[in-house]
Amino acid sequence: MFEAIDKAFVLPTYGRNYVNFVRAKGARIYDSEGKEYIDFTSGIGVVSVGHSNDRVNGAICDQISRITHISNLYLIEPQAKLAKRLAELSGYDMRTFFANSGAEANEGAIKIARKYGEENGEIKRYKIITLKNSFHGRTISTLKATGQEKMHNYFGPFPDGFVYAESINEIESLLDEKTVAVMIELVQGEGGVEPMQKAQVQALERVLKARDILLIVDEVQTGIYRTGRCFASNLYEISPDIITSAKGLGGGVPIGAVMTRLKDIFSPGDHGSTYGGNYLVTRASLEVLAILEGEEQSGALEKRINAFQAKLDRLAEDYPQLIQKRVGIGLMLGLRICDADMLSRIVDRAFEAGVLVLKAGRNTLRFLPPLTISDAEMEEGFEKINRVFVALS
Numbered sequence: 046m047f048e049a050i051d052k053a054f055v056l057p058t059y060g061r062n063y064v065n066f067v068r069a070k071g072a073r074i075y076d077s078e079g080k081e082y083i084d085f086t087s088g089i090g091v092v093s094v095g096h097s098n099d100r101v102n103g104a105i106c107d108q109i110s111r112i113t114h115i116s117n118l119y120l121i122e123p124q125a126k127l128a129k130r131l132a133e134l135s136g137y138d139m140r141t142f143f144a145n146s147g148a149e150a151n152e153g154a155i156k157i158a159r160k161y162g163e164e165n166g167e168i169k170r171y172k173i174i175t176l177k178n179s180f181h182g183r184t185i186s187t188l189k190a191t192g193q194e195k196m197h198n199y200f201g202p203f204p205d206g207f208v209y210a211e212s213i214n215e216i217e218s219l220l221d222e223k224t225v226a227v228m229i230e231l232v233q234g235e236g237g238v239e240p241m242q243k244a245q246v247q248a249l250e251r252v253l254k255a256r257d258i259l260l261i262v263d264e265v266q267t268g269i270y271r272t273g274r275c276f277a278s279n280l281y282e283i284s285p286d287i288i289t290s291a292k293g294l295g296g297g298v299p300i301g302a303v304m305t306r307l308k309d310i311f312s313p314g315d316h317g318s319t320y321g322g323n324y325l326v327t328r329a330s331l332e333v334l335a336i337l338e339g340e341e342q343s344g345a346l347e348k349r350i351n352a353f354q355a356k357l358d359r360l361a362e363d364y365p366q367l368i369q370k371r372v373g374i375g376l377m378l379g380l381r382i383c384d385a386d387m388l389s390r391i392v393d394r395a396f397e398a399g400v401l402v403l404k405a406g407r408n409t410l411r412f413l414p415p416l417t418i419s420d421a422e423m424e425e426g427f428e429k430i431n432r433v434f435v436a437l438s
């Protein structure tokens with residue numbers, strides 16, 4: 046019934062599965078028939094502290110009973126606190142602008158870079174270099190920033206100034222006097238769970254610093270403890286000029302953030318968002334950060350990462366005819382599957398068996414479990430996945 050309503054009234058931008066999920070807790074999620082699934086997707090890396098987290102729910106309920114929204118024309122206490130926490134937990138001396146999504150955070154990053162390019166240097170600089178296999182969002186500018194050709198089929202004309210590099214190593218040869226920034230993901234998510242090499246990223250950082258070109262790291266997927274550290278930039282031991290985040294930050298409420306060490310780049314009027322960083326979302330995010338900071342400091346997050354990776358390694362060992370290798374960092378993980386057809390069959394069978402998994406790139410089975418997933422939830426999910434591989438091998 047709801048499938049018919051959806052098909053009649055919602056624009057079909059997704060190849061949708063018409064299961065009707067009605068409630069969820071932790072990594073467990075239930076459909077309208079009462080069937081239980083283990084969620085190894087976290088809603089694409091969003092419910093970082095699990096579904097319906099008691100602490101986040103408590104913070105949200107408390108906040109909505111007080112005040113939800115007042116606009117950015119006034120002080121928003123949890124917004125100020127969240128910006129401070131992001132600086133403290135990341136260790137980066139930065140200020141933050143709050144948006145409502147990953148794409149919008151990246152739009153903010155592009156605007157910061159463009160303004161920097163207007164104000165610094167002999168001539169106006171505006172070019173931003175990104176990678177061919179990147180994903181940066183769906184707005185007109187972030188779509189153009191996304192290097193994948195297939196994303197540029199319609200919707201033009203696009204803004205000028207995006208240049209695509211085949212790899213990190215190719216970036217240096219593309220820099221010219223009009224280049225103002227380079228934007229990269231440290232682990233490409235949509236592109237197929239593809240981590241960059243640390244030494245190459247650090248070498249790039251040195252080249253850019255020497256030429257006063259900004260390094261923007263798109264941490265919309267990698268950020269907020271997904272790789273085991275607050276940001277993947279911490280893990281790679283780099284100091285970007287701009288970092289964007291979104292997905293895991295709100296634990297399910299829509300929030301994006303662009304952080305920069307260029308603390309005075311914007312003046313009132315340069316940028317804005319009506320909803321951005323309102324009481325509801327920033328209060329929820331503060332609780333998400335408090336939970337995840339605890340998980341990192343207690344060592345629980347690292348234990349979970351090791352356990353999850355070991356289980357994927359075991360699968361790769363047991364089914365070499367189906368799995369080429371395990372890829373990824375932290376709890377942003379994947380299995381390279383022998384071919385794209387088999388990948389689709391695995392995702393469908395896993396759903397039938399009661400475990401949710403994702404595709405990425407051409408042939409990667411992607412795992413983005415809640416960062417707080419319990420041993421029992423992990424165990425159950427892998428039992429189900431294992432049955433799928435037994436049946437298909």
Ligand SMILES: *Cc1c(COP(=O)(O)O)cnc(C)c1O
Pocket residue numbers: 145146147148149151180181182183230234235263264265266267291292
């Ligand atoms: C998901 C994602 C985005 C886009 O985020 P939205 O919230 O969907 O706009 C941008 N960059 C990366 C790396 C992402 O993974």
